[in-house]
Amino acid sequence: MSTPVLQTKNLSLSYGDSQVVNDVNIDFKEKSVTALIGPSGCGKSTLLRTLNRMNDFIDSFSIAGDVLFRGTDIYNSPIDVTDFRRQVGMVFQKPNPFSSSIYKNITWGPKINGYQGDMDELVETSLRRASLWDEVKDKLNSSGLALSGGQQQRLCIARAIAMDPEIILMDEPCSALDPQSTLAIERLITELQEKYTIIIVTHNMQQAARISEYTAFMYNGDMVEYDDTSKVFSTPANQLTQDYIGGRFG
Numbered sequence: 001m002s003t004p005v006l007q008t009k010n011l012s013l014s015y016g017d018s019q020v021v022n023d024v025n026i027d028f029k030e031k032s033v034t035a036l037i038g039p040s041g042c043g044k045s046t047l048l049r050t051l052n053r054m055n056d057f058i059d060s061f062s063i064a065g066d067v068l069f070r071g072t073d074i075y076n077s078p079i080d081v082t083d084f085r086r087q088v089g090m091v092f093q094k095p096n097p098f099s100s101s102i103y104k105n106i107t108w109g110p111k112i113n114g115y116q117g118d119m120d121e122l123v124e125t126s127l128r129r130a131s132l133w134d135e136v137k138d139k140l141n142s143s144g145l146a147l148s149g150g151q152q153q154r155l156c157i158a159r160a161i162a163m164d165p166e167i168i169l170m171d172e173p174c175s176a177l178d179p180q181s182t183l184a185i186e187r188l189i190t191e192l193q194e195k196y197t198i199i200i201v202t203h204n205m206q207q208a209a210r211i212s213e214y215t216a217f218m219y220n221g222d223m224v225e226y227d228d229t230s231k232v233f234s235t236p237a238n239q240l241t242q243d244y245i246g247g248r249f250g
């Protein structure tokens with residue numbers, strides 16, 4: 001396994017008195033795709049959102065243990081949270097472009113961050129990396145909301161890429177998309193891992209098997225199994241994993 005870019009150490013997460021993630025230790029490997037799978041409510045999204053401090057916005061949320069980004073504890077050391085979030089981008093379940101032009105969707109974040117480079121170039125590179133350039137290059141001033149669902153999701157990925165992140169977190173990015181758009185996003189994710197570390201929550205086990213190098217199976221807040229995807233899907237070490245993958249519960 002290659003170098004971990006992000007690690008959790010004895011990480012437990014709670015909302016009020018209710019602990020929903022229990023003592024999770026996981027190393028996310030650089031430039032790879034890791035899938036988080038498990039039944040509804042097992043804590044996948046809570047874990048994912050903790051990795052870029054998104055849960056800071058929830059009053060009842062609390063954390064025990066550590067999250068290390070390149071060895072720096074992102075909760076217990078004085079980091080610049082805005083800059084950290086720039087390095088750990090996020091793509092959500094429902095495509096959520098801003099209600100402005102395709103061009104401005106890409107440039108808004110970099111502008112706020114004081115980006116000094118050529119904006120036209122940044123827009124083109126980001127849209128190319130998100131496999132969207134050819135479809136939108138002649139209508140960059142049209143609204144991002146006028147695109148199809150699959151294109152909107154690729155625009156959101158381009159928006160994340162424009163911030164030059166190291167890690168991209170994806171929370172069920174295909175669940176609102178048709179099969180063809182899903183395929184396009186899956187292909188894109190496979191391409192993106194050459195440059196980015198991707199952590200994706202998915203309910204779709206075939207998708208996890210198709211696109212990820214590593215898979216983490218969670219159940220009731222526990223990290224039951226974490227290994228190479230091929231191993232998890234062919235010879236899982238834990239009976240629970242086997243039952244879940246075999247469709248015996250879900």
Ligand SMILES: Nc1ncnc2c1ncn2[C@@H]1O[C@H](COP(=O)(O)OP(=O)(O)OP(=O)(O)O)[C@@H](O)[C@H]1O
Nearest residue numbers: 015020038039040041042043044045046047058060
């Ligand atoms: N903002 C919140 N406040 C209180 N409890 C929450 C909050 N968000 C999630 N929970 C609870 O935490 C537990 C884990 O939820 P989480 O969304 O992380 O699970 P999940 O595995 O991502 O589920 P799903 O696959 O259905 O999205 C659940 O019991 C859920 O009800």
